[in-house]
Amino acid sequence: MRYAQLLRFITPHRNTLLLVVVLLLAGTAANLANPLFAGQLTEVLLAEPGSATLPVGVILAAWLALLVVRAALGVGSSYLVGSTGALMAAELRGRVYEHMQILPLAWHQQRKQGDVLSLLSNDAESISRFVTNTVVQLLPQLLTLAFAFAVMAWLDPLIALVAALLLPAYTIVAKLLGRRIRPLSRAWIESWSGLVALVNENLGLLPVLKAFAREPLESGRFAARNRELLDVSRKEIWLYSLLSPAVGLLAGAGALLLLWLGIRHLQSGHLQAADLVTLLLYVMLLTGPLSALAGVYGQVMHARGAAERLLSFFGERPEPLGQGGRVLQQVAGRIEFRDVSFAYPGRPPVLKRFNLTIEAGETVALTGPNGAGKSTLVHLLMRFIEPDAGCILLDGVDIAEAELGSLRRQIGLVAQNTLLLNGTVAENIAYGQPHATLEEMKKAAKAARAEEFIEHLPDGYATVIGDQGVKLSGGQRQRLSLARTLLKDPPVLVLDEATAMFDPEGEASFIEECHELLRQRTVILITHRPASLALADRVVQVVPADRKP
Structure with missing residues (x-):
């Protein structure tokens, strides 16, 4: 030492x-x-x-x-x-x-x-x-x-x-x-x-x-x-x-x-x-x-x-931030996974020579059994983890060569497990855009169909929602998470089991409202629910690596 x-x-x-x-x-x-x-x-x-x-x-x-x-x-x-x-x-x-x-x-x-x-x-x-x-x-x-x-x-x-x-x-x-x-x-x-x-x-x-x-x-x-x-x-x-x-x-x-x-x-x-x-x-x-x-x-x-x-x-190595790398501006959103392989440490491969191209503005649903690697694909796209082999291209640029912050600004993620701050509604919506005005927050909340329940809260946008949003219902937390993502207006949107917290009626309403949100964006849906698959232009079945020939 x-x-x-x-x-x-x-x-x-x-x-x-x-x-x-x-x-x-x-x-x-x-x-x-x-x-x-x-x-x-x-x-x-x-x-x-x-x-x-x-x-x-x-x-x-x-x-x-x-x-x-x-x-x-x-x-x-x-x-x-x-x-x-x-x-x-x-x-x-x-x-x-x-x-x-x-x-x-x-x-x-x-x-x-x-x-x-x-x-x-x-x-x-x-x-x-x-x-x-x-x-x-x-x-x-x-x-x-x-x-x-x-x-x-x-x-x-x-x-x-x-x-x-x-x-x-x-x-x-x-x-x-x-x-x-x-x-x-x-x-x-x-x-x-x-x-x-x-x-x-x-x-x-x-x-x-x-x-x-x-x-x-x-x-x-x-x-x-x-x-x-x-x-x-x-x-x-x-x-x-x-x-x-x-x-x-x-x-x-x-x-x-x-x-x-x-x-x-x-x-x-x-x-x-x-x-x-x-x-x-x-x-x-x-x-x-x-x-x-x-x-x-x-x-x-x-x-x-x-x-x-x-x-x-x-001594632990930080994320490769890509300092000096290519700074991505507003991308069109064409995504290509090219011969991507990945395995978590000490475990069998999750992905083996995986290939997929998603055109700009296309909505693609990823389905498959648990453990097939659907969420892993998203984590690779956002560079939470790095592939063992192959590469991922965004508008033809290898994301490994891109400046990390600029890459993640292009992608909006709404995960199944909603993570919220123990703060106000406004603080949660503006987390990624701290200088956003109240009007901009209201616009994002309206787009996520969260405006109605927010207005009925005791203090509206100033209401403290508790640790992990414990004072809100599951659906309300999901809409608040979506509003937070939409506020930064990402060209690529990822919905990872985003309707898992909804009942059938709530899911139907959410899907109907999402049609407008998905326009002019590249969207990746990870879902098992047939109703959500209706939003997709194309459905891709992700096969576990151990079942591939």
């Missing part, structure tokens, strides 16, 4: 992060001065009356000033760390979402939504926290260690040497516990993703769930997933709870050993009382950085897992 790739998300904030480091180093320097003041005060208090070089009041006043400066530096660094971390997380989430939008539809179909949502939330936050709370604050901790050891070596080289010899013990403990955090971090992400995916699935299937009275079963499934997440969380928390205290315990034991040595040196006359106080305070200062550095190892393991997932995600 090339972790340097993630630097591009950090580089824009390098000046702010540098300022944070400077403030933290200044605060650390102020903190490191505390033992010096304590030693100086001890020396004054133990000195003979009248022999002190500085009055106690002066030392205390200077010490107070130092504490004020340190507090101010702490406020500034804490604010910058928090705000920069939040900004980095927001930007990283934005990059993840942007990349998510340009990945092929097949990529999304092969992933659990929980995994995708985890990239946006947990992994983006983990990286930003690691940079701001771990990497940036590492330098002050190292400075504390270096300065403390330097002063200790100046005051008593033997004690400094013993302290240095204890460091490998802290490192071994941190590594032994820290290396177990990474697999637990990965397991936590997987458990969390599974839980989110389950909730998302249940919310989408809520009417089915209630219709079959499956609430107890689904509650049990959720409880099992929740327990699994809890178990992993407890294990991870246990290791984190052990890590810093274990190193802290070792550091405390080491401090007592150094205290014993210091007392021996004081008793033998090799060390002054004031120097012993200063030395012991620096020994105590060492325990904080050692515990923090032990925690760093676990945080590195946690961030490493997040970084690997993000790098793998950003």
